[in-house]
Amino acid sequence: MIKESKIKLYLYLLCVAVLALMPASISTAFTLTFGYRVIRLNIVLVSIILFSIGFIEIGSRTRWLRYEIFYLIFCFFVFMIGLIKVIGHIEIAAIYSVIEAMGVLLIPFIIYKRLSGLEQNRALVSKVIVGVGNLVALQFWIYAVSYSFLAKLMNWEEVAAERASTTVGDTTTSSLFLFCVMVISFYNMKTTKNLFYKTSTVLILTAILLSQTRSAIILTILFALYVIFTSSIKSLRRYIIIFCLALLVMYVSSPQTYHVIFERFFTEKSSGSDFERALLLKNGLNAFIKSPILGTGIGLGVKRLIDLNYLPTQIPNPHNQHVALLVETGIFGYFLYGIFIVAIFAFFRQKVKENNYLLVALMMLYALGFMFEPLVTVDIRAAMSFWLVLLELNLMSKKATVAISNSK
Numbered sequence: 001m002i003k004e005s006k007i008k009l010y011l012y013l014l015c016v017a018v019l020a021l022m023p024a025s026i027s028t029a030f031t032l033t034f035g036y037r038v039i040r041l042n043i044v045l046v047s048i049i050l051f052s053i054g055f056i057e058i059g060s061r062t063r064w065l066r067y068e069i070f071y072l073i074f075c076f077f078v079f080m081i082g083l084i085k086v087i088g089h090i091e092i093a094a095i096y097s098v099i100e101a102m103g104v105l106l107i108p109f110i111i112y113k114r115l116s117g118l119e120q121n122r123a124l125v126s127k128v129i130v131g132v133g134n135l136v137a138l139q140f141w142i143y144a145v146s147y148s149f150l151a152k153l154m155n156w157e158e159v160a161a162e163r164a165s166t167t168v169g170d171t172t173t174s175s176l177f178l179f180c181v182m183v184i185s186f187y188n189m190k191t192t193k194n195l196f197y198k199t200s201t202v203l204i205l206t207a208i209l210l211s212q213t214r215s216a217i218i219l220t221i222l223f224a225l226y227v228i229f230t231s232s233i234k235s236l237r238r239y240i241i242i243f244c245l246a247l248l249v250m251y252v253s254s255p256q257t258y259h260v261i262f263e264r265f266f267t268e269k270s271s272g273s274d275f276e277r278a279l280l281l282k283n284g285l286n287a288f289i290k291s292p293i294l295g296t297g298i299g300l301g302v303k304r305l306i307d308l309n310y311l312p313t314q315i316p317n318p319h320n321q322h323v324a325l326l327v328e329t330g331i332f333g334y335f336l337y338g339i340f341i342v343a344i345f346a347f348f349r350q351k352v353k354e355n356n357y358l359l360v361a362l363m364m365l366y367a368l369g370f371m372f373e374p375l376v377t378v379d380i381r382a383a384m385s386f387w388l389v390l391l392e393l394n395l396m397s398k399k400a401t402v403a404i405s406n407s408k
Contacts (some may be wrong), residue, residue: 009118011049013183014049015083016111019048028382066329066347070336074273075106077336078329079298081330102299103380105298105381111387116391127196133177133181136167136168137203139174140207144210144254150280165343171211173373173382175208176215178372179361179369183358183361185200186359187392202242205220205246205247208220210250212257214339215369216369217371280316281323283316284320284326286324287315293330295328298329303317317374320370321369321376322334324377345359345363358392361362362393366370
């Protein structure tokens with residue numbers, strides 16, 4: 001007989017797989033209709049799974065950490081403000097939007113919280129997360145190889161491949177998700193020297209390059225520089241080999257990717273995209289100025305991918321998490337979220353003095369990754385990226401604490 005704890009573990013890991021691997025792009029047919037509302041099927045499935053295993057029991061079984069309490073305070077604040085904003089004119093569509101937005105904030109947190117209490121299964125949790133990342137990375141790789149083959153067959157050598165999307169979402173969201181999983185894979189490779197993590201790191205790093213996404217590539221380069229300056233010469237040789245292998249696999253898979261990446265960074269090829277981002281950012285700041293203290297209310301100011309029915313008050317995705325937070329939660333909500341981030345850093349800074357790669361990556365994601373895409377409030381699949389790194393950081397710190405206690 002399988003123990004109840006194991007069944008719950010597998011179901012929580014299934015939630016991660018459903019969110020990352022079930023098709024849920026903007027044109028997906030994987031939706032359900034409730035009245036006038038069209039909702040992503042992956043959200044429905046994950047909600048059913050969580051409800052079926054009794055996530056309400058979290059508070060009675062686990063200890064709440066300080067940064068988790070700050071996050072719940074933030075969630076309570078934005079939920080109350082959202083309700084206050086819609087209670088005057090009671091529009092069903094607006095109420096749905098608030099509830100759906102809270103789902104983006106809370107469902108990944110609930111999965112994180114339940115899995116973080118299963119430190120004895122840390123190895124399995126890490127392997128499943130990295131395994132899911134591999135399946136997402138393979139989508140980039142298969143697309144690149146297929147296009148490269150067809151290009152030669154059809155004499156398309158002068159035509160660059162379009163940037164691919166995956167089951168996680170658009171190219172930017174997918175590549176930032178892969179950056180998070182790559183960091184997790186790298187940390188486990190460093191600490192366990194397992195062949196699975198070595199291979200996964202190469203594959204995911206290759207996929208990030210094949211995505212041609214500037215934000216993910218910049219984050220990867222910065223993370224690599226941090227690794228270089230904090231590693232021994234012996235370890236550094238191994239990391240250089242892994243990076244060279246990723247470059248080689250990328251070249252064999254799609255030779256034109258080198259040229260495309262160069263153009264996206266150093267020519268005006270991406271000027272159209274940059275102009276559109278600047279315009280969306282300006283729209284976001286204008287919306288923030290209209291309600292700077294408390295914001296528009298969570299779910300009421302920015303369009304979300306999980307909901308196909310938009311409100312007339314919602315602006316397009318500003319492609320900036322800081323602006324998205326300011327628009328919907330105002331200065332006060334942004335301040336509360338900032339306290340949550342500072343609390344994370346303060347809590348783990350002393351616990352992971354040496355192998356602090358996960359903490360550094362998380363801070364990089366907040367400082368830089370948030371400038372390119374709303375990763376925690378707009379789309380539930382993107383939100384999982386942040387919480388998966390925090391989950392691994394939490395499990396790793398518990399393992400380190402147990403090791404220290406046993407050595408005394």
